[in-house]
Amino acid sequence: MPSTPLPSPSLPGPPPTRLTIVTDAWHPQVNGVVRSIETTNRELKKMGVEVSMITPEPFRSAPMPTYPEIRLSLVTPARIGRMIEAQQPDYVHIATEGPLGLMARRWCLRNKRAFSTTYHTRFPEYVAARLPLPLSWLYAYVRWFHNRGGACMVATESLRRELTAHGIKNLSLWSRGIDTTLFRLRDKAEKPFGLARPIFMTVGRVAVEKNLPAFLDLDLPGSKVVVGDGPARAELQARYPDVHFTGMLHGEALAEAYTQADVFVFPSKTDTFGNTILEALASGVPVAAYPVTGPIDIIPAGSNAGALDQDLQVACIAALQASPDSARRLAETYSWQAATEQFFDNVVEAKEQRRKRGLRGRFGTRPADLTG
Template sequence: MTRITIVTDAWYPQINGVVRSIENTNRELARMGVEVSMITPQGFSSIPCPTYPEIRLSVATYASVAREIEAFGPCSVHIATEGPLGLLARRWCLKNNMPFSTSYHTRFPEYVAARFPIPIRWLRAFVRWFHNAGNGCMVATASLERELARLGLRNLCRWSRGIDQALFRPMPQEAEPFGLPRPIFMTVSRLAIEKNISAFLSLDLPGSKVVVGDGPERANLERQFPDVHFTGMKTGEDLARAYAQADVFVFPSLTDTFGNTILEALASGVPVAAYPVTGPIDIIGDRSGAGALNEDLQAACLAALSCSREDARRLAECYSWQAATRQFLENVMSICHAGKLHHLSQDPR
């Protein structure tokens, strides 16, 4: 049986794209007969991340991480994040000649630079150092792959994303959802500075604006935009019902590497408005009819009102977690094989 250890600093109780991607991938890997062990912050003491206390930083030792990997005996290790656990697992893999892959889920340099006075060139150098040590770095889209290649990252390979098309689906629309007049412009997001939510909320749009989600910026946004309806966090069927009531899904982020919520909205039959950046440009493109991209986000929102809900759902049907997980597993097995061949070529015997 194939055995893979996945190491991530992002895990429950966080709800974000990294957590959802790994959760869905693990479910599909189990169906494929792959055994997975997880190393997450839940297994260690932790401290709150400065400026973002909802994120917990693990206080782990090299020995404790090494014990967990060695006890499971994987054929390969996948490191999902550049945090404390990721760093310790990277060190163990290099010390023990274990083939390992990484993934680039978050624009780490921009994310950190928005919170701390660290030169972005130092952070980009760290990203190169972290990911280039592995046998492969998985990225979700073609545009991100080109961008990272320009920054000097090597061994890039594709790992797309999927969507639960049974949960997120078109549903009958209410005349006044949330007690608000239509059209409903909605975003679903962690409410954090890097998500650029205020760019959406400051737009002059007809109808109503709805924000689903929670995070450290929520109180500031509620004070700044008292006419916006904030629902708080929703999950499962409640989240699916909320999506289905939107007329346009607005994705204002300039820093995401994919945008899982874009797929959730599309699967719900909701056209998307976004900037033409990595993620939206890869999913929506300029010919799908499922949304509108524009450097002027207001223009994108108004154009998306005329887009087809049927085209939105049709585009989402191109994405499945089964296909994305096959891609992940193929990457892991290829990396594992290449890493072992390299190790044998370096063996002086």
């Protein structure tokens, strides 16, 4: 009798792509950086990428001066290096310029490991608002930090132009997306929060860099609402007793709050994008803002999804006439899947740039300095 053939052993597939992300911004912080990284991680998993995180959670920390809600990790390059090595990543991405990012950068340079970075926040302006340091010194630090990576990701074209003028190189675009299922058109209450309409609302961290008095000082019809929390809340709540402060909201409660606004006001001049702008637009709420990086990139002229003006009061009144349907349609053009593919392409390109630098060094061209 012919023998029965043994089943062929199943061949293992290719190993998964591994990415380590190092970030100083993580829970319990609630901000655009944390939300962007979280959502990107979920999309990367769908793409088959294994993501390992190095966050402040396992480290001792100290409160940040003037902003104790943010804690600074106490860590050494050696410990960060051991964590990266244990994760065996194909790629390393450094999301922030804080202690963890700084130590990861140092370890990568010493060990000739490629890495990418992100310019999530206006670090120089953010620090200068709290400490008496010249912006020129702070931009020198930003150049030193980011120019050694293979790619520094920025959210908008206008920010790329601005940072290029400051001498930052290897800039790549990484846009953002929006959950259009959570943030959607909903029924509006006659008197939301017990307040008279129109409702002018802002959402975000209640802190000095958000420029909230520029909104709260305006003489507007109806009512003003601030959603969020932060170190400036107590002082602003006492200073503006007629403004309704909701505190921090999450999930469905946040999405419902957005929908009750008639105009979303974005007074910040220092954000690099403005995730809350997309959340408002997806909720069918027109946006009023200054014509600065972020708003000018998201809200094109003639879109009827909001109004931009150097006079924020003019923008607020004009936004009352904008179209909720136009706002929603604009938000629907922002996909987290497309943004995450863009992010990962940049990560891969950063490693390729590191390889090209090494080849240039072998053939006699001065290689990139790797001493860190």
